[in-house]
Amino acid sequence: MAVESINIHPLDKHLRVDRIPTLYCPGCGIGITLGAMLRALDKRINEGLIDPNKIVWVGGIGCSARTVFYVRYDAAHVLHGRAIAFATGVVLANPELLVIVVGGDGDIAGIGGNHFIHAARRNIDIIVVMITNFVYAMTGGQVAPTTPRGVKTTTTPMGNPEPPLNAIKLVLALNANYAARASVTTPHYIENFFYKALGIKGFRFIEVISTCPEIYGRHIGLRDPVEMYNELKKRVKYKPKPSIEDADIDWEKGIIIGEFLERNNPSYLELLRGVYGK
DSSP states (O other): OOGGGOOOSTTGGGBOGGGOSOSOOTTOSHHHHHHHHHHHHHHHHHTTSSOGGGEEEEEOSSTGGGGGGTBSSEEEEOSTTOHHHHHHHHHHHOTTSEEEEEEEHIIIIIITHHHHHHHHHHTOSOEEEEEEOSSBTTTTOBOOTTOOTTOOOSSOTTOOOSOOOOHHHHHHTTTOSEEEEEETTOHHHHHHHHHHHTTOOSOEEEEEEOOOIIIIIHHTTOOSHHHHHHHHHHHEEEOSSOOSGGGOOBTTTBEEEEEEEEOOOOOHHHHHHHHHOO
16 A cells, blocks of 8 residues: 555645655744644635645745645645746636645745735735745755844844845735734644635735744754744734734734735736636
């Protein structure tokens, strides 16, 4: 019997179990994120609202993007920063598909920032999950667009002089239909937000604040996986209706999570059908 045909865990049917254990470092939060996403997806499939044969995962380059290696669905591992562009092509080629993009903050907001902006502006019918660990982790710990000001990285040894990019604020300023933030210390919110996103049209964005003790943690003095997880857990604060100002990430004041945006703007596919009648 093939290894991947043996389902020991309830989520095994969604995974390429022959590729597990994963390559992730001890204490990495990406596995927590993927597990929460799959639980939400499993619920939608069991409810008969999603056809598992019409799901496509897309990832670019980086630790987070490699989640597409482990899911038992059609998936594409594409160029650095081009996951959203590729996903846009997929959904335009076949509008019946549910397209899920997973990537890190470097891949989505840095290298792929232009695609991120215009996909939100167009309200493209995709879900984007950005796992934020505040650094380019896989390539050695270089400064990322989300790196907090003052933090030392391999390319900012004196401390990052730049203000960080706030992806939630960016999405709020555009035409997207959904934006939320969760943390790997609150997997139930990752699951809840992803479950909701699976039932909404248009561009849906979820940021997940994650632990990376191996790379980012050593820069901020939190190299121990348990210590870093507990420190993040202390700083994460859920708010039912967070404001735009609440979207600012401040390690000392706390990181607000919650649903920042939900609306019903026409999606890009709806706009196209309005023009072409198909």
